[in-house]
Amino acid sequence: xxxxxxxxxxxxxxxxxxxxxxxxxxxxxxxxxxxxxxxxxxxxxxxxxxxxxxxxxxxxxxxxxxxxxxxxxxxxxxxxxxxxxxxxxxxxxxxxxxxxxxxxxxxxxxxxxxxxxxxxxxxxxxxxxxxxxxxxxxxxxxxxxxxxxxxxxxxxxxxxxxxxxxxxxxxxxxxxxxxxxxxxxxxxxxxxxxxxxxxxxxxxxxxxxxxxxxxxxxxxxxxxxxxxxxxxxxxxxxxxxxxxxxxxxxxxxxxxxxxxxxxxxxxxxxxxxxxxxxxxxxxxxxxxxxxxxxxxxxxxxxxxxxxxxxxxxxxxxxxxxxxxxxxxxxxxxxxxxxxxxxxxxxx
Amino acid sequence: xxxxxxxxxxxxxxxxxxxxxxxxxxxxxxxxxxxxxxxxxxxxxxxxxxxxxxxxxxxxxxxxxxxxxxxxxxxxxxxxxxxxxxxxxxxxxxxxxxxxxxxxxxxxxxxxxxxxxxxxxxxxxxxxxxxxxxxxxxxxxxxxxxxxxxxxxxxxxxxxxxxxxxxxxxxxxxxxxxxxxxxxxxxxxxxxxxxxxxxxxxxxxxxxxxxxxxxxxxxxxxxxxxxxxxxxxxxxxxxxxxxxxxxxxxxxxxxxxxxxxxxxxxxxxxxxxxxxxxxxxxxxxxxxxxxxxxxxxxxxxxxxxxxxxxxxxxxxxxxxxxxxxxxxxxxxxxxxxx
Numbered sequence: 001x002x003x004x005x006x007x008x009x010x011x012x013x014x015x016x017x018x019x020x021x022x023x024x025x026x027x028x029x030x031x032x033x034x035x036x037x038x039x040x041x042x043x044x045x046x047x048x049x050x051x052x053x054x055x056x057x058x059x060x061x062x063x064x065x066x067x068x069x070x071x072x073x074x075x076x077x078x079x080x081x082x083x084x085x086x087x088x089x090x091x092x093x094x095x096x097x098x099x100x101x102x103x104x105x106x107x108x109x110x111x112x113x114x115x116x117x118x119x120x121x122x123x124x125x126x127x128x129x130x131x132x133x134x135x136x137x138x139x140x141x142x143x144x145x146x147x148x149x150x151x152x153x154x155x156x157x158x159x160x161x162x163x164x165x166x167x168x169x170x171x172x173x174x175x176x177x178x179x180x181x182x183x184x185x186x187x188x189x190x191x192x193x194x195x196x197x198x199x200x201x202x203x204x205x206x207x208x209x210x211x212x213x214x215x216x217x218x219x220x221x222x223x224x225x226x227x228x229x230x231x232x233x234x235x236x237x238x239x240x241x242x243x244x245x246x247x248x249x250x251x252x253x254x255x256x257x258x259x260x261x262x263x264x265x266x267x268x269x270x271x272x273x274x275x276x277x278x279x280x281x282x283x284x285x286x287x288x289x290x291x292x293x294x295x296x297x298x299x300x301x302x303x304x305x306x307x308x309x310x311x312x313x314x315x316x317x318x319x320x321x322x323x324x325x326x327x328x329x330x331x332x333x334x335x336x337x338x339x340x341x342x343x344x345x346x347x
Numbered sequence: 348x349x350x351x352x353x354x355x356x357x358x359x360x361x362x363x364x365x366x367x368x369x370x371x372x373x374x375x376x377x378x379x380x381x382x383x384x385x386x387x388x389x390x391x392x393x394x395x396x397x398x399x400x401x402x403x404x405x406x407x408x409x410x411x412x413x414x415x416x417x418x419x420x421x422x423x424x425x426x427x428x429x430x431x432x433x434x435x436x437x438x439x440x441x442x443x444x445x446x447x448x449x450x451x452x453x454x455x456x457x458x459x460x461x462x463x464x465x466x467x468x469x470x471x472x473x474x475x476x477x478x479x480x481x482x483x484x485x486x487x488x489x490x491x492x493x494x495x496x497x498x499x500x501x502x503x504x505x506x507x508x509x510x511x512x513x514x515x516x517x518x519x520x521x522x523x524x525x526x527x528x529x530x531x532x533x534x535x536x537x538x539x540x541x542x543x544x545x546x547x548x549x550x551x552x553x554x555x556x557x558x559x560x561x562x563x564x565x566x567x568x569x570x571x572x573x574x575x576x577x578x579x580x581x582x583x584x585x586x587x588x589x590x591x592x593x594x595x596x597x598x599x600x601x602x603x604x605x606x607x608x609x610x611x612x613x614x615x616x617x618x619x620x621x622x623x624x625x626x627x628x629x630x631x632x633x634x635x636x637x638x639x640x641x642x643x644x645x646x647x648x649x650x651x652x653x654x655x656x657x658x659x660x661x662x663x664x665x666x667x668x669x670x671x672x673x674x675x676x677x678x679x680x681x682x683x684x685x
Contacts, residue, residue: 048548074399128528145635161638162408191575196619218548221578221621224643225629249625262580263623270601271560280518313432326573 009078010180011037011060011210016072018059027284029055031237033072037180042206042213044223044244047233048259050281053216056233057184061097062089077179092299093126098173104165106159114168115141115153121175140171146200163167163194170201174209181206184216199226206321224248229318232256235282235292237308241318252314252326254300255293274287348650358599360668360676361393368395369569370537372421374432377414377423386642388414388635390593391432398536401431401563401570403584403601405577409641410590412573416539419571421449422457436537455483459531461542463522471524473509473517474499480533490555498532501562520551522637524558524662531562537569544579557584580604589613592641597667602653607684609677611654648680 018295030052037043047053060074062081074081078097081089101107108117114257118132118140126138134153141149144167157165173181185204187195204224204225206213214224223230223244230247232240240253245277251257259274279296282288288295295306301324308326362443364371372395377389389411404412417423419434421441435440439452455511457480460466475482478495486494486511496506499528514522521533523543530538560583580587580602588598589610597610605622608614638653639645648666651657660680668676673684 016557046548066370092395124630140557145633147637163638163673167635192577192617192621193407197635199621200629203629203631204633218622220549220623224621225625225626243624248623259549260623262550264556264576264578264606265622265624266578266581266583266617266620267622270581270584270605273560274557276553276557277550307631 007047008038009034010039010076011214012073012075014073015068016056016059016081016268017226018055018064018070020065020068022285024285028066028287029236029284030059031235033238034238035231035238035241037214039212039213040207040210040229041177041229042138042203042215043105044227045214045216045233046216046220046223046230048233048281050269050284052236052305053218053233054184055236057182057214057216058060061093062086062101081267091125094121098176098177100166100169100173100181100183101188102188105157106163108165109168110157111139113154113156114160118168118172120152120173121172125176140174141168141204143205144168144171144174146171149208152167158184161194162331165191166194166198170198174205178211179207180212180214182214182216185218186215187222188217188219193220202226220248220263225262232259235287236284237292237323238311239293239323240319240321242314243319246319250327252319252321253293253323254297254325254327256321257297257327258296285317293322295300297344301325350371355364355541357391357393357678361668363670363676364393365395369398369400369437370396370434370571371435372415372419373435375415375418375434376431377418378425378429379676381642384413384642387644388593388641389418392590392595393432394586394588394595394598396537396571398569399563399567400586401572401584403580403587404571404573405575405580405587406589406590407575407638409592411593412590413541415590416458416524416541416571416573417493419537420453420458420539422458426645433522448485454480454533455536456539457533457535457537458539458541459526459530459543461524461545463526464519465513466526467522471514471636472515473514474506477509477525477529477532480529484533488591494532494534495528501531502528502558502564504528512680518551520547520554523547523551523555527555527558527562533564535568539571539573540576541573543572543576545576552579577616578622592639592644594649594677596650597675597677597679598668599671599673603671603673603675607671608681609673609675609682609684610650611656611681611683612650614683615653644678648678650679661684 013033013035016030016033017333019026019028033056045053046290059070088112122128122136123133126262129210138149139154141152146152146167153258215227217223227244230244231238234255240256242249251260258277262276277296282292289304291309294300304324309322311322313320371391373394374426375389378385378387386555392415396499404410404415406412426441474495477498481491481494499506544555547555562568571581572580584601587601587604589596591612597604597613604613643650648661651661666680667676668678669675
């Protein structure tokens, strides 16, 4: 059914755009987004609020709000989603993709024992019988690090702490042996130590079950050292995409660089003045022509304000960025940890 | 409720405390009643804070950091709460103040919350929100306007920008600026900041942190900075106190804790901070931290159930806060780097 080339990619989004029609005109929330995900790799999607992270995931999953118009192609595990009707698409995605959301309390039904909630997907999509589904649920609870899985099977969500609830959510997401696991801000509300435990667990499960994973987050620190590639979104555009260590060591887009410089770090001296980004994120209702970051960019030139920079691909083709005046690649020019406030002084 | 009895004496640590510090928290213990059971949120915590100094309070949720912040301002609920020990502010025992006297001292002590929007009255206009404290203090209209404008200027919001507008018309970062302006308007000497940047985007967070640092310098403010984010605490603090299940486990100069964390818990917290830089792939660990119930803390050292170094001695004897060669105090029988 599938050709060998399409099997190579778990997810392939091509020129994905999404817009809403409103009384005052269309609002475009995603602009021409292309991304691919190879099997058994982890991708980090990062951006600030309003960058389009969640909208991108919702669009891929067909969970976008009613009235959203999507153009472009999405294929998952070699199958084109756009050709499917609603019902088939749901069946297909439900079995292939597992999702974990930010707030486990609102995703879990407080009145239903957790065992049944974990079984729900496997009974519906995999048509498992009662006993098989239960065995699978207990097994999953064990694999996400819940002690005494057999006892916990009959517990209610309120009997668990926030971190444990998130582990239960992960178990429900794994119930159908998905090929792709998407964690949308899955550790945002948790303590750092608990967050580390959950991220460790996701990483272990990803390699053990040979899944692909997408970590969606506003915290750049979460994806460092835990993903193979990162995709930086700004104003609904992909501004930079590349191997995680390359992007962190050598960010080329001015926004990525500014964002890294704005983060406080434990290896900096106390009272270091943080680099700030002037201005505000773009308003999708009043998009300016050109690069969405241009109004806030210290290096912006005339053309940045008038036309959208095309994707530039660096040497080996793995690192791409949409910037007319990218940050120099010379390592000594890039110091995200420097206390300096200097803007546009790289040269 | 019974007075705390089984706590370690901490004689060495208590001898190091200054009797002339601006804020003196002494053997503070706070218990809440929950479903008929007592639960100790804060247990025998002492520390000092000098004028113009910033203390970072860190710990996981439930460690008691917010409770301590609120106790200093006497903002704890009266019902079902018991408090022992004292909070001395500039020689005044805050816990013993009468209501009118408390109003007087609130001018000098202010607080900023994690969610600024929910701390505003949505129906009031922003200048009135900023001037609310001044109104309560009985300051006349002309002087009030002047102080409101000065406070708004200090946080980078002009009067003309906020005139006639209500909180919902501003972004999260702007609302946090307004909250800071409200705290500044009454001319405080100490501000308790409870997770002030936790809900903000990275670029906005940097503005607010820099702003707090500027204001601290220009107004010589003392800050108590409560946060679960150690990177933020590292940036803003002079001193750091680490809390675990209501106990002070380590306290000392920011640099000492950052470079030579003595308590295994401080080490774990530092290691858990996600660092945004090119790094080797993280080697995940499969053990999930089992956090004990706050209702039934472990005997001896409370951290022992999660501690990689725990021994029988840790089960039997609660560790005292002891000085380390790097200048901090640590409550651990087997501290690191010593």
